[in-house]
Amino acid sequence: MTGNLLTDNPALYEARFPDPSRLAGRWAEDCLRRHGAGRRVLDLGCGTGRDAAWLHGAGREVTGADLSEAMLAHARAHHPGPEYVRADLHGFDLGQGVSDAVVCLDSALLYCHTNDQLDGFLSSCRRALTPGGLLVAEMRNGAYFLGRTDLLDTPRVDEFTWQETVHRSVTTLTVDRTAQLLRRTRLWTADDGSPPVEQRSAWRLLFPQELRHLLGAHGFEVLELHDGPGPRTEPPWQEGLLPGRTTDADRLHVVARSTKPSTGTITP
Ligand SMILES: C[S@@+](CC[C@H](N)C(=O)[O-])C[C@H]1O[C@@H](n2cnc3c(N)ncnc32)[C@H](O)[C@@H]1O
Numbered sequence: 001m002t003g004n005l006l007t008d009n010p011a012l013y014e015a016r017f018p019d020p021s022r023l024a025g026r027w028a029e030d031c032l033r034r035h036g037a038g039r040r041v042l043d044l045g046c047g048t049g050r051d052a053a054w055l056h057g058a059g060r061e062v063t064g065a066d067l068s069e070a071m072l073a074h075a076r077a078h079h080p081g082p083e084y085v086r087a088d089l090h091g092f093d094l095g096q097g098v099s100d101a102v103v104c105l106d107s108a109l110l111y112c113h114t115n116d117q118l119d120g121f122l123s124s125c126r127r128a129l130t131p132g133g134l135l136v137a138e139m140r141n142g143a144y145f146l147g148r149t150d151l152l153d154t155p156r157v158d159e160f161t162w163q164e165t166v167h168r169s170v171t172t173l174t175v176d177r178t179a180q181l182l183r184r185t186r187l188w189t190a191d192d193g194s195p196p197v198e199q200r201s202a203w204r205l206l207f208p209q210e211l212r213h214l215l216g217a218h219g220f221e222v223l224e225l226h227d228g229p230g231p232r233t234e235p236p237w238q239e240g241l242l243p244g245r246t247t248d249a250d251r252l253h254v255v256a257r258s259t260k261p262s263t264g265t266i267t268p
Pocket of ligand 1: 024044045047048051065066067068071087089105106107108111
């Protein structure tokens with residue numbers, strides 16, 4: 001059986017990737033405050049809605065957007081407050097200038113695999129943002145994988161217990177150099193007799209200088225682009241941490257400002 005076990009089972013996703021102190025939401029709020037963002041926030045790739053709801057609780061007017069109906073249904077039921085809508089990162093139109101900030105957490109941006117999808121994402125963000133609005137994103141760093149053969153091609157086994165069932169995953173990462181993708185194959189088994197599930201997904205291997213160029217080409221001024229701990233890294237991000245100076249480690253933090261109103265065209 002194939003599928004995406006985690007996006008099809010949002011409760012299981014939260015159990016597998018717990019964030020009880022809502023570090024992802026706190027990290028985003030820290031960036032938004034530091035750069036004086038207005039109240040309206042669009043959380044793209046909002047998943048289970050836990051980060052969107054945390055930002056709502058911090059006083060923001062939040063719209064969470066995701067492609068997965070299962071995630072959206074879970075978000076509406078379990079993390080109320082924000083409005084939840086279905087939208088595709090690769091190109092969406094939620095109205096012009098409807099948001100003061102777009103946040104895109106936990107590598108959701110890397111579901112833009114091709115250059116066209118990245119262009120679609122950035123021009124859609126720019127349309128959604130008010131002039132001067134912010135794009136705040138946190139993701140794995142493509143450059144981190146250069147030379148890191150120890151991370152690739154070797155199955156890694158993880159186990160966790162959810163609702164008295166032991167779930168076991170065997171994950172293998174490979175680099176597709178032609179497509180510039182980090183491909184992940186994960187085989188899930190459970191001790192409740194359910195059939196194994198194979199999940200295949202991929203992230204764009206996006207490099208810091210490439211991202212800087214794309215942001216500039218789409219009319220964004222880069223305010224921050226550096227590495228730093230993520231909400232779910234070890235050690236995790238903590239409040240008050242100064243922005244990093246390099247783009248070497250596993251996670252990239254990006255804050256960029258939309259400099260002028262969207263014209264619908266790329267302006268290099
Ligand atoms: C790693 S999860 C991140 C979820 C959430 N931001 C978090 O940190 O818990 C990635 C999310 O992106 C969504 N996603 C994947 N491809 C997408 C696309 N093309 N458009 C919109 N959402 C997408 C998935 O459904 C999933 O909920």
